[in-house]
Amino acid sequence: MAAVTLLETKGLTKTYGGLQANTDIDFILKKGLVTALIGPNGAGKSTFVGMLSGRTAATSGRVIFEGRDISQLPAHKRIQLGLAYTFQITSIFTGLTVHENVALAAARTVSADGNTLNAKVHQTLNQVGIADRADQTAGDLSYGHQRLLEIAMGLAQEPRLFILDEPTQGLAETEINDFIALIRSLAGRTTILLIEHNMKVVMATADHIAVLDQGMMLAEGTPAEISANASVQAAYLGKTVDA
Amino acid sequence: MEFGPHLMLASLEGAVIASILVLTAMGLSIVFGVMRVVNVAHGEFFMLGAVLAWYVSTALGGHPAIGFAVALIVAPLAVGLVAAVSDQLILKRINYDPDRTIVGTIGMLFIIQQTTLMTFGPEARPVEAPFNQRLALPWFEFSEGGLQMIWPWGLSITSYKLFVIFAALTVLVALWLFLTRTKIGLIMRATQQDSETAKAFGVPVGTVYSCVFGLGAALAALGAVLVVPIQQAHYLMGADPLLMAFTVVIIGGLGSLPGTVIAAFLIGMSDGIISVFFSPTLAQIIATFLVAMILVFRPQGLMGKAET
Amino acid sequence: MTVARKINALHFGILLFLLICFFTLPAYHVGALSRIMVLAIYAIGLNILFGYTGLLSLGHAMFFAAGMYGLGLSIKFLGVSVVLAFGIGILSAAVLSALVGLLALRTAGVSFMIVTLMFAQTVYLVVLYFGEFTRGDEGFVLQQAERMLAGFDVTTEAGRYFVAFGAFSICLIGFSALVQSSFGKRLVAIRENEERARMLGYDVWRYKLLAVIISGTVSGAAGALYALLFGYVGATFASVQYSILPLLWVLLGGAGTTIGPLIGVAFMFYLIDASSAYTSAYMLIAGLALVVLTMFAPRGIAGILRTKVSPWLP
Known part of the structure; x- marks a missing residue:
């Protein structure tokens, strides 16, 4: 190609x-x-x-x-x-859960239907390997996991x-x-x-x-x-x- | 009275307003410049100065000049102390967070105002001026006989008002010397430039903040002591100086001291002149709206430089 | 129970409780509750902007006043029906909030607070300036005959309570739906991290403008309702004090919670009620409450409940 x-x-x-x-x-x-x-x-x-x-x-x-x-x-x-963009200095919604962070990123492109959105969020978190932390508050994650979350937020936008x-x-x-x-x-x-x-x-x-x-x-x-x-x-x- | 003498009278009134305003606004500006917080209770420190002046002069009795002179020293010191203590008790503990500081100082505003209502009462109380001679002023006019000096009826100023203008100028010069020539002043300005670096160099930033907050309040109180022989002391008198001082600080460029002085002069003068010729409410409407629009379209103030 | 069910159960429980109050409480408290519900609508209005979007307005009294004078003046001078006057009140607030939003949103942070404060002060002074129509500080009274809401007399204790209750129910349910919607979540995202929200492709400015308009319009509806139910329109309601009070209620009850506004208004109402037996300087209580809250409980009552007891609180 x-x-x-x-x-x-x-x-x-x-x-x-x-x-x-x-x-x-x-x-x-x-x-x-x-x-x-x-x-x-x-x-x-x-x-x-x-x-x-x-x-x-x-x-x-x-x-x-x-x-x-x-x-x-x-x-x-x-x-x-x-275009999707991840910041040099980690920029996430620290007060929201990991799931909500990714959902906000995905919601613009995925249909508003709750189940489709949840599936998309789950799939993306799996991809970067932090699916087990979906319900944690993002601000409580370790630095490395916060970086991964930010990448997930980028990926979720496809x-x-x-x-x-x-x-x-x-x-x-x-x-x-x-x-x-x-x-x-x-x-x-x-x-x-x-x-x-x-x-x-x-x-x-x-x-x-x-x-x-x-x-x-x-x-x-x-x-x-x-x-x-x-x-x-x-x-x-x-x-x-x-x- | 004809227009010329009328305008001169209005300008003199404007100069008196500007003199009081420059002190109040400098207080607000120094606090914002060094601490980066907006003190909504600033007008109440002004009011407290006026009320204390009444207490002092009433308690001392005798010739009005004695009470006034004592009040000129006692009221700013006491108000400064109240402010420094409230800084330690409240603002320091919320880490000068901008939003929470606004809410906290709104709380302080009501506490000071309502406590005054409970103790001092709802009446407006006068303080007698230390001296109050009426000085007639001349006006010059061209007529058939050439330049003539006339004494229009009503064109006059009191000796006390002249004193206010003079006193405000003196305080400004003293303040400037304090900030540029003394060690404490230097420390304050260093903290204004960069509080983190100042801290690293061993400047006790917490203490500096309390001093600055106290100084700001003391300046407002000083302005109030000067104004109280002209305007009576009242528990609600803090609102107007607060809005006016806000206006001055915004137009002068937030935190810029020279800008504050120039803006106080301009606004005090125009307020004096406008309120002689127009309805004061309409003048206030226009002024308030214009200030809001300046903040919207030129947030760095009229005199400030745009940040890049 | 799912979170959505819990939330609905909580809100319907509160509404049921308010309904029971009418039939069980003495007349004084029924009257007080009517006022509390109307003011809670006002607090809900501010909460949308301050609690959920993170924009602190110090000038919401101008929207409350726009609703109040929109209704009051159109009844008094145009003689229109109450329903139409109510619409005019709400429309005035919507237009004013759109204008204020367009201008004030060019600023942020402390400047936004001061700009809204200045705009509100301008509105207050305008009300005073046109004293010929507004009767200034003194205000004017709406006669009983002018206050028939589609044939329904709102001057009786029961009429007043049920109109207040109906309006509050609509606002609470609508508000709850709003904050759980994707729109509401985006407002929270802007509050939490505006730059991130923008770099996720959200038009932050448009969301903020919508938040100002919704917030201002709801506050205006509360103002119109207040004038209608209590029959009085006055400049005090446009003063700085009425911009500060809703902030106090929201902070006390819990900013960014659905039940916070009602809790805050009710708590403050009874606190001032109790203290008025001892002093006429009741705003002292408000001042002390603001200082104590901002120092020790910036999340308010519902905020504390959310962290300590039930994290699902909306």
């Missing part, structure tokens, strides 16, 4: 005061792939996905999703078109594009392995844009890698190409380029 373009940015730019956070980013995201967005701290990764999801208003440039220009749409309209902003940050080693397995199980069905620091996760999950440095797109390619790319190593991996 030839990879179809799902999302495209043209000249996307964000300026804070006089500071360029993102400069003229042209980027193409292929459908059905797991794309990892990497880059050193402060490279502008969160700003970039913020402009994709609509949380951050772009200074200039365009975002095109499934052939439609969504640059002017507010965040909730973009989510309604099939997104066409699932953006995960540093999902493994603060997770233990075993939890990271579970996460890798989860992403692999989704591969092919859901298009994923993963912002990630942990290179082990990136190498284990990504079909395609994009590297952002100082607000500009430095390189793109398969994991093998990126590992071999000298300028990426200089900018990101911190190694000096050997002659």
